[in-house]
Amino acid sequence: MWQPNKLEKERLEKANRLEAAGVLLYPGRCQRTHTVAEAIEAFHSDEAPGSTYVSVVGRIRRLNSKGKVSFAHIEDESGRVQLFLRLNALGEESYELVRRKLIDVDDFVQASGTMMRTRAGEISVDTAKLTLLSKTLSPLPVVKEQRHEDGSVSEYGEFKDTETRYRQRYADLAVNKSVREVFIKRARTIKALRDFLDNEGMLEVETPILQPLYGGAAARPFVTHHNQLHQDLYLRISFELYLKRLLVGGYDAVYEIGRDFRNEGVSYKHNTEFTMLEFYKAYIDYEGVMDITERMFAYTAEQVNGSSRIRYQGVELNLAPPWKRLSIREAVQAYLDFDYMDFPSSEALYEYLRAHGLADGLDRDDTWGRMIVEHLLGNHIEERLIQPTIVKDYPRDVSPFAKRIRGDADAGDEKERLYLASHTERFEFFIHGMEMGNAFTELNDPRDQQARFVEMKRLYDEDSDETTPLDEDYLRAMRFGMPPNGGFGSGVDRMVMLLTDQDSIRDVLLYPHLREPAPSENDLRGQFMLDAAVRQVEYQLDLPLAEKKRRIALYLPQANAGIEFRMANALEGSLAQLQNLRVAFAGELFVMTDENFYHVEDELIEMRIADFWRSIT
RNA sequence: GGGCGCGUGGCGCAAUGGCAGCGCAGUUGACUUUUAAUCAAUUGGUUGCAGGUUCGAGUCCUGCCGCGCUCACCA
Structure with a gap:
């Protein structure tokens, strides 16, 4: 329930006064002959005063009255323009609304008049008629700008509290123009x-977001349930298996841009839901995918920023092809100065890494491939790959959908034969130390694919919800014949980060995922305290009563004996009852038991539970 | 989940354990070419929540809530 603060009460009062004066606060229509930018442009082409009549609309961003003349800036999406407001031109009645500030900064207005240049030289609308289009009841944060002679703009009193900006993104956008620009660039990136992909002859498709079986990546999924079908469904963690089925169906190349969901931690480069781009193209291998990748990034950067050279976090990055390409084996040789093929088992590799101080944070039971990819590449090399770099030829056990690398299995020595047998045609690419995407020559041998599923199951069994489950239907599709093909997947949000020079994924998502906000001051008091106590004990109903009391006392040190005793009584009840335990309204503590709840501070107050719930909902 | 940091009027920020202050915004008034307008006066805070220590807490301690950074997790 909205409790207007002082500023809001003042605006409500103004709204009432405007309505009393016969002003419509929220009229249904308006008239707009020019956007702000168009109005300025129209004046530029013919600077004759009084000849360019415009009707512009927008939000007031600045308003200052100088007695019988006032100045305002209004802003629409195209830009800002100044309104020149004179008593003579507007008339007593209309001008009074401005002078008495019944029209506020942040209100939407329509201004009609002729274009002019003020004495100070600023192009303005000599306003003959000012119409309110929408009255603002809550003021936006105030940000003042100063334009310097060199054209730069400095801001005073920014709106920068990250939490409020994310939770109230509309206010963030309304106030911070640079934030609006990020999302314009985001749209341009996706377009x-x-x-690019359309021009490559690929077909855009849409595949299920709710999947009966998840797959195509190693990540924990979100689970949901279809009531009528009595079926559990997963939110997709990738599109891979559904897209590749379509190559069986006869399309040469398909792509999808859409949302993936992964039930993992969040970070500056991870969000629980994120935008993925995947494509699969028949009759090319991963070398062909590398070519497309390089051209696609360069093209997109040019479309969005006008150049394939971009600046990111102060570093110039050149996205133009060709990118540096090297195998992960070469990368380890180049950056860590040893050949991991000299240690072809996880035990031997671990011992070498430990002896050379490279084993920090490494699990000795991890698989050989994960040690190389997750640990060596992820923790020691990735951050050093600043300019676009393709790292290719990954170990087989971390690449369940990639085809084995080519080569003459009979040539070379034992080490080389082992290398060929244990690596796949897969690459990842990195820009500014961040993994940007993943691709392979796709596995299309159904017998091999089945073996990989089984192998994965064995390797990841204990971590079962991250296993790629065996997908029989996918294997069936492959048995009908899948053309050789190359596939690609990339996080679009990270690409937007690069192109907009943002260092957190949350800044390129309109509504990044946050925790439930803290209860407002209007919410029931005391909730934190009791929630804490309940959380500590609610899953421990089998504890002896004395232990419960002890723990409650621990978490409610200030509570009197009565609270502890009645809480403990409640805790002996059912789990459901316990979870329904809620307390405190009107600033006083209550504890609920079977049918009644009790006023804790002094005497017992009996009240039916139904009444209790009615009173707080 | 661990570690570190932060939370003070609408916004941005101060305040050795000792009267909660400043700027912007707001309100009232002056001003017919301002643009971070200016000038004069002025309103507004239970310092995230609940406790503790203390003669005295925004500050110290405990728990909780939220956010940020970081580590872990995340092909």
Whole structure:
């Protein structure tokens, strides 16, 4: 329930006064002959005063009255323009609304008049008629700008509290123009990707987000349930298996841009839901995918920023092809100065890494491939790959959908034969130390694929919800014949980060995922305290009563004996009852038991539970 | 989940354990070419929540809530 603060009460009062004066606060229509930018442009082409009549609309961003003349800036999406407001031109009645500030900064207005240049030289609308389009009841944070002679703009009193900005993104956008620009570039990025892939002759498709079986990546999924079908469904963690089925169906190349969901931690480069781009193209291998990748990134950067050279976090990055390409084996040789093929088992590799101080944070039971990819590449090399770099030829056990690398299995020595047998045609690419995507020559041998599923199951059994489950239908599709093909997947959000120079994924998502906000001051008091106590004991109903009391006392040190005793009584009840335990309204503590709940501070107050719930809902 | 940091009027920020302050915004008034307008006066805070220590807590301690950074997790 909205409790207007002082500023809001003042605006409500103004709204009442405007309505009393016959002003419509939220009229249904308006008239707009020019956007702000168009109005300025129209004046530029013919600077004759009084000849360019415009009707512009927008939000007031600055308003200052100088007695019988006032100045305002209004802003629409195209830009800002100044309104020149004179008593003479507007008339007593209309001008009074401005002078008495019944029209506020943040209100939406329509201004009609002729274009002019003020004495100070600023192009303005000499306003003959000012109409309110929408009255603002809550003021936005105030940000003042100063334009310097060199054209730069400095801001005073920014709106920068990250939590409020994310939770109230509308206010963030309304106030911070640079934030609006990020999401314009985001839209342009996605459009450029579509254009590029369409021009490559790929077909855009849409595949299920709710999947009966998840797969295509190693990540924990979200689970949901279809009531009528009595079926559990997973939110997809990748599109891979559904897209590749379509190659069986006869399309040469398909792509999808959409949302994936992974039930993992969040970070500056991870969000629980994120936008993925995947494509699969028949009759090319991963070398062909590398070529497309390089061209796609360069094209998109040019479309969005006008150049394939970009600046990110102060570093110039050149996205133009060709990128540096090296195998992960070469990368380890180059950056860590040893050949991991000299240690072809996880035990031998671990011992070498431990002896050379490279084993920090490494699990000795991890698989050989994970040690190389997750640990050596992820923890020691990745951060040093600043300019676009393709790292290719990954160990087989971390690449369940990639085809084995080519080569003459009979040539070379034992080490080389082992290398060929244990590596796949897969690559990842990195820009500014961040993994940007993943691709392979796709496995299309159904017998091999089945073996990989089984192998994965064995390797990841204890971590079962991250296993790629065996997908029989996918194997069936492959048995009908899948053309050789190359596939690609990339996080679009990270690409937007690069192109907009943002260092957190949350800044390129309109509504990043946050925890439930803290209860407002209007919410029931005391909730934190009791929630804490309940959380500590609610899963421990089998504890002896004395132990419960002890723990409650621990978490409610200030509570009197009565609270502890009645809480303990409640805790002996059912789990459901316990979870329904809620307390405190009107600033006083209550504890609920079977049918009644009790006023804790002094005497017992009996009240039916139904009444209790009615009173707080 | 661990570690570190932060939370003070609408926004941005101060305040050795000792009267909660400043700027912007707001309100009232002056001003017919301002643009971070200016000038004069002025309103507004239970310092995230609940406790503790203390003569005295925004500050110290405990728990909780939220956010940020970081580590872990995350092909």
